[in-house]
Amino acid sequence: MPPLRTVAAPNAFKGTLDALDAAEAICAGVRDADASARATAVPMADGGDGTAAVLGAALGAVWRTAHVPGPWGDQREAAFALLPDGTAVVDIAAASGLGRLRPGPREAVTASTLGTGMLVAAALGAGARRVWLALGGSATSDGGTGILRALGARFLDPAGRDLPLGAAALAHLARVDLTTLVRPRDGVTALVDVRNPLLGSDGSAAVFGPQKGADRNAVLALENGLARFADVLEATTGCRVRDVPGAGAAGGAGFGLAAAMGACARPGAEVVAEAVGLRGRLAACDLCFTGEGRLDGQTALGKAPAAVGALAAGAGVPAVALCGDLGPGWEGLLSPRGPFAAILPLAPGPRTRAEALAATAADLRRTAAAAVRLFTAANRLLPGS
16 A cells, blocks of 8 residues: 555644644654654644744745734734735734733723734834734734724724724724825735624624623623724725624724725635645645644634635545534534544543643644544455555
8 A cells, every 4th residue: 555645734722732733743643653654744724823823934934023012001022924925924813812811891892903003014114015914813802993003093082082992992983084094005914714794693792702801791892882983984984894704803803904904804724725735735645634722613614624624625535623622513514514524532531621731732643643543444444455
């Protein structure tokens, strides 16, 4: 038999391993099971935290850093990737992610994307002509107003005064001034891993607000602020995009960037898959591995593992998804309806969350090895093998 050819194309396992380390752990497991196997690491991302790192590594980026404010004004050093073609890749999570703080309702309504906007401004100052902004992993729900402020936009109350930062203040928005807004010469692309609209039961505040510390009252404040922002900004630009899939990404930043800057939204996983040449790599393999920390019903709506699984299915290659946790709706991810031939949780038995996180690399290696042994055994039983 010819050597087994595998591709390991996982997303990051949040809080434990980045995508490259996860891919290398899987490849190590493949070689544990079959020393002759060809194991290729193809780290993936989907617009979430780590997208800039994956794209930067694939496309030969130069890295730049800047000191910018975090979501609540805390200073932090954040980096962006500057690609050879003049594209800057910026993760919103780098400047406006949660970090170490566990937010509450007050933090949820005051968090700002100002630091991300300053990172974009730094990229433009470094010569970037185009910006890819990865919108996953934010701590913010300000509609991207912080980003726009950093680039010259103003958000004014009825007395003509600048509003405070954060989503709650947007309920008092009277006018948006975009006359001094600086736009990248070749535009902005929002890389998204969700399809949610801006408002409503499937919108940014209702779905993602609680993940960012919002209680019921804070969710209502976020919704009211974003609704007022949408009314005023759409009246200013004549661009109605609140219901476009992805408008609710990053606390409504998808909406703000589209309405104010003409940004187009693209599935982050699609952009990354193109950049790393995943389709061609899958065409030359026998078995694909993917995965991330949690798989559930949301995985099929723009997350990297589902995109990898779909490309693998199109190439006639079985995709095995590895994960630390299964949530509601995971059953729909299995073929024939879903993208995966198999889903294998990593935990070998009961353990604490801390123990599970610490063992992620070892568990990926062990589980990948077990999958290869099963795959090899099954193929030996096939007629003609």
